[in-house]
Amino acid sequence: MLSQRTIEIVVGLFLLAAICALLVLAFKVSGLTTFFHSGGYRVEADFDDIGQLKVRSAVKISGVTIGEVTRIQLDPNTYQAKVTMWLNSYMNAIPDDSSAAILTAGLLGDNYIEISPMYSHTFLHNGSEIKDTKSAMILEKLIGQFLFKINGGNGDKTSTEKSTGDKK
Amino acid sequence: MLNYIASLGRFGMHLIQQYGQAGVLLSRTLLRLPNPRKGFPLVVQQVYAEGVLSLLIIIVSGLFIGMVVGLQGYHTLAKFGASQELGPLVALSVVRELGPVVTALLFAGRAGSAIAAEIGLMKATEQLSSMEMMAVDPLQRVIAPRCWGGFISMPLLTLIFNVTAVYGAYLVGVKWLGLDAGAFWSNMQASVDFNLDVVNGIIKSIAFGFVVTWIAVYQGYYAEPTSAGIANATTRTVVYSSLAVLGLDFVLTTMMIGGW
Numbered sequence: 096m097l098s099q100r101t102i103e104i105v106v107g108l109f110l111l112a113a114i115c116a117l118l119v120l121a122f123k124v125s126g127l128t129t130f131f132h133s134g135g136y137r138v139e140a141d142f143d144d145i146g147q148l149k150v151r152s153a154v155k156i157s158g159v160t161i162g163e164v165t166r167i168q169l170d171p172n173t174y175q176a177k178v179t180m181w182l183n184s185y186m187n188a189i190p191d192d193s194s195a196a197i198l199t200a201g202l203l204g205d206n207y208i209e210i211s212p213m214y215s216h217t218f219l220h221n222g223s224e225i226k227d228t229k230s231a232m233i234l235e236k237l238i239g240q241f242l243f244k245i246n247g248g249n250g251d252k253t254s255t256e257k258s259t260g261d262k263k
Numbered sequence: 264m265l266n267y268i269a270s271l272g273r274f275g276m277h278l279i280q281q282y283g284q285a286g287v288l289l290s291r292t293l294l295r296l297p298n299p300r301k302g303f304p305l306v307v308q309q310v311y312a313e314g315v316l317s318l319l320i321i322i323v324s325g326l327f328i329g330m331v332v333g334l335q336g337y338h339t340l341a342k343f344g345a346s347q348e349l350g351p352l353v354a355l356s357v358v359r360e361l362g363p364v365v366t367a368l369l370f371a372g373r374a375g376s377a378i379a380a381e382i383g384l385m386k387a388t389e390q391l392s393s394m395e396m397m398a399v400d401p402l403q404r405v406i407a408p409r410c411w412g413g414f415i416s417m418p419l420l421t422l423i424f425n426v427t428a429v430y431g432a433y434l435v436g437v438k439w440l441g442l443d444a445g446a447f448w449s450n451m452q453a454s455v456d457f458n459l460d461v462v463n464g465i466i467k468s469i470a471f472g473f474v475v476t477w478i479a480v481y482q483g484y485y486a487e488p489t490s491a492g493i494a495n496a497t498t499r500t501v502v503y504s505s506l507a508v509l510g511l512d513f514v515l516t517t518m519m520i521g522g523w
Contacts, residue, residue, distance in 0.1 A: 116419075116423045121457055123452075124354050
């Protein structure tokens with residue numbers, strides 16, 4: 096039988112190991128960093144369509160992650176999606192005429208925001224807004240436009256073709 | 264014919280009586296105000312006996328389960344060209360399901376059976392009655408520390424199991440099969456949510472720890488005071504708590520996915 100003091104020390108180590116495990120689960124496995132947005136600044140952008148963009152999606156420049164989306168709201172007046180993103184403080188020299196586009200990682204991957212820097216000499220700061228935005232690419236809309244284009248805007252032709260095709 | 268109905272009724276009444284006994288035992292153990300100066304060292308001893316001594320089996324099985332899930336997941340995902348998604352696959356299945364359930368099953372086998380056997384033997388050798396003769400409440404002296412030890416140990420063991428399983432998958436996926444470490448962790452972080460996945464797993468493990476310890480303590484305390492009775496009590500502890508864990512897991516998962 097071990098002495099009470101040894102047992103207490105071992106149990107203390109056990110508790111410490113469990114707390115370390117919880118921290119690993121929180122930060123390494125689930126990437127819980129939203130509580131620690133201390134060093135950085137917030138920027139807003141209005142999009143017509145955000146697609147599958149979610150809170151905590153990445154914000155990138157040239158493919159390098161520099162921040163994440165912290166809030167997505169619908170503007171009740173313009174019916175646009177107002178996306179608030181948090182950018183790391185070491186990226187404090189992004190020109191304020193830069194454009195933001197919602198892109199997709201791979202064919203079926205998650206959406207993220209890509210910022211393309213422009214040439215202005217004033218920079219984005221806390222609370223500023225990116226004016227030039229490009230919406231997410233939605234596959235259904237693209238297919239719809241494509242079908243519309245190859246038919247030269249003549250919608251009747253497709254419907255007749257389809258119906259004859261079905262009969263065969 | 265009437266005899267069969269009567270035996271069925273007797274069985275039903277016996278069952279309800281057992282549930283009642285278990286409930287009374289639990290309320291008498293936990294609702295009475297403990298003496299912290301005397302009770303705390305006993306609880307620490309039980310956390311040592313039930314938690315620290317189970318650590319080896321938990322770590323080894325966590326590592327191997329993580330490695331096996333990583334290996335199987337990699338070869339299945341590679342067919343779809345989606346082997347980058349190994350991290351999320353392993354992390355979600357371990358944190359949500361495998362971690363709490365497997366830890367609870369191992370805990371029932373390693374610690375639950377030990378609790379039942381110890382209390383059963385104490386009863387068979389009349390240590391519990393002699394405590395009562397000395398005006399020491401055996402519920403406070405023997406049962407309560409074992410309950411609290413189990414309640415505390417089980418979530419902690421689950422956390423450690425989860426982390427070792429994730430690192431087991433990391434070993435296989437990144438170090439052996441050559442996945443990109445950055446993609447492994449960042450895809451995992453993108454799809455695992457702390458509140459929805461990690462915290463729900465911890466809630467599950469708390470519930471399982473409660474159920475397993477309760478069954479073990481009850482089976483030990485009401486064991487028949489013979490050697491065969493103690494053998495029965497340990498067997499029933501492991502069987503009942505395993506079944507209870509699996510059934511409860513289904514109920515809890517339904518509640519968590521259905522958003523309560």
